Amino acid sequence: MITNSATNLKDLLAKDEQFLSNALYRVFHIVAERGEGVYLYSSDGTKYLDLTCGIGVTQLGHCHxxxxxxxxxxxxxxxxxxxxxxxxxxxxxxxxxxxxxxxxxxxxxxxxxxxxxxxxxxxxxxxxxxxxxxxxxxxxxxxxxxxxxxxxxxxxxxxxxxxxxxxxxxxxxxxxxxxxxxxxxxxxxxxxxxxxxxxxxxxxxxxxxxxxxxxxxxxxxxxxxxxxxxxxxxxxxxxxxxxxxxxxxxxxxxxxxxxxxxxxxxxxxxxxxxxxxxxxxxxxxxxxxxxxxxxxxxxxxxxxxxxxxxxxxxxxxxxxxxxxxxxxDKILDYVSSTGNELMKHLEAELKSKANIRGLGFMIGIELSSKDIADKVIQECFKEKMLILSAGMEQNIIRFIPPLNIEKNLLFSAVDKIIGFIKKT
Ligand SMILES: Cc1ncc(COP(=O)(O)O)c(C=O)c1O
CATH class of the missing domain: 3.40.640.10 (Type I PLP-dependent aspartate aminotransferase-like (Major domain))
Incomplete structure (x- = not known):
């Protein structure tokens, strides 16, 4: 369970538990309030870099x-x-x-x-x-x-x-x-x-x-x-x-x-x-x-x-x-070329640690276990970055950022993730 320390977070989560069906799994136990481009803001005003796009939905960022x-x-x-x-x-x-x-x-x-x-x-x-x-x-x-x-x-x-x-x-x-x-x-x-x-x-x-x-x-x-x-x-x-x-x-x-x-x-x-x-x-x-x-x-x-x-x-x-x-905005060209660069960068940095595969901005970083993937996701969360896992074993970091994310921001986020993977 991944949480933040908002003062009203406990109350909101208690109500959530009381009134919302337990069937819906939530990855991060923060309460989203608003979104703007690549950022998501939680109920206590914390700003997160959202590399999940609400599971591949907000291609152009939140509230374009x-x-x-x-x-x-x-x-x-x-x-x-x-x-x-x-x-x-x-x-x-x-x-x-x-x-x-x-x-x-x-x-x-x-x-x-x-x-x-x-x-x-x-x-x-x-x-x-x-x-x-x-x-x-x-x-x-x-x-x-x-x-x-x-x-x-x-x-x-x-x-x-x-x-x-x-x-x-x-x-x-x-x-x-x-x-x-x-x-x-x-x-x-x-x-x-x-x-x-x-x-x-x-x-x-x-x-x-x-x-x-x-x-x-x-x-x-x-x-x-x-x-x-x-x-x-x-x-x-x-x-x-x-x-x-x-x-x-x-x-x-x-x-x-x-x-x-x-x-x-x-x-x-x-x-x-x-x-x-x-x-x-x-x-x-x-x-x-x-x-x-x-x-x-x-x-x-x-x-x-x-x-x-x-x-x-x-x-x-x-x-x-x-x-x-x-x-x-010729976004397909941007995703193609930047996705290729990103794949090469990930491969060069993580060759011995992970298997990298994907197309465009749909990239999987396969790690040796779910535990390692969970650790990386938690480290990212501490740095206010949201990323998800995938795979039957949940050992794959799935990289699914907004299609229009600015390149420097993208690579700096990826370098942080690479750093966390190298430390595991
Ligand atoms: C390939 C694929 N098909 C179907 C679905 C189901 O979509 P929805 O959750 O909108 O019903 C998903 C959702 O993740 C999906 O990835």
Missing amino acids: PEVVQAAKDQLDKLVHISCVTHHTLNIALAEKLAKFLPGKINNTFFCNSGAEAVDGAIKFSRRLNKGRPNIISFRGAFHGRTIGGTSVSSSKELHRKYYDPLLPGINIVDYPNCYMGKEPEKEAERVLESIEKLFKSNLPAESVSAMIIEPVLGEGGYLPAPLKPVNFLKELRKICNKHGIILICDEVQSGIGRTGKWFAVEHYDIEPDIITMAKGLGNGLPIGAFSAQKEKMSEMPPGSHGSTFGGNPVSCAAAVKTLEIIER
Whole structure:
């Protein structure tokens, strides 16, 4: 448990314990009051450098003034309309997204969260592949907390325990992990072969409607799928094409510029059938989505899926502005080049202590144990820096700063983290 020493902190935490469900885990036992850019301020006024972005959400920092203004303007005009009518911001956001979505993907369904996007994508894949009841997902994946999302997730036993029966027909195969001294080529091939073996042994390919994969495994350890020498996602795409299986890429965490591209699949030069997104889309306002080519989306007739709040005007206004700023300020170029520099710096400094991997500003620093990762996180907290861990063993420091963080600040924070790791 990590706490600060605010005078009213005890009272606030006591009320929190009394009135809020215990089910929601909190990493730091401070009480956030406001945020500004890269900084978060707690109830006692302490200023923290927030390198978590509320788990990869506030891509442009807390309360980005232009995003806030766009949301405020929309609050004055129209807050809610649901599916009673069409609305301008919904249309504007879908049109803008179509410009940035990979390949020919050009049509979007809006919801409120990542898990909802995943659930919608699963339902959609079943419509596209009628009568095929099975799904393949990858070990260590996290796709959200709904029953659908939970069923295809396997990053932690706690997330699934006692929730059976989950969705039937989910088959979990290994995610190719090339970062533990394994050779990328062999690991990618091993997993691809295991899928073909599965088809031949106990899971006929014609019974599989979809595969769902995170191009960069998020909660499961910040592991990009292998790219060289074997482009794992391209090979997976080929398997899906061969067997008529729908490929769903879950970009809830890796999308909206996080890896230096609008979507991480662009690094792999593939077009999934369905792509999900949420987190960074509204820079903090709740919104999720799944997208596909219009021709495919037309397989979902009006009324076959829906949401009362999904794509509400205020969240859409924030999302349109977020996309506009990322484009206008050339943030993808900044994240790409700075992310590369950062990776090289971390590798040079921590070669013997940690395994470094990632894309853009989605970087994992794998340490030898959870204890060490916890110590580093606590040292950072004492220095008023918030960072998170990831991985099934929670031994990975996940580096997920705002995309527009100033370079000197970024490197000075990273150097502090490197220092703490070297001391362990
Ligand atoms: C890849 C991925 N998919 C889905 C989700 C679920 O998103 P939400 O918490 O918005 O439901 C997450 C959340 O961390 C995620 O990382």
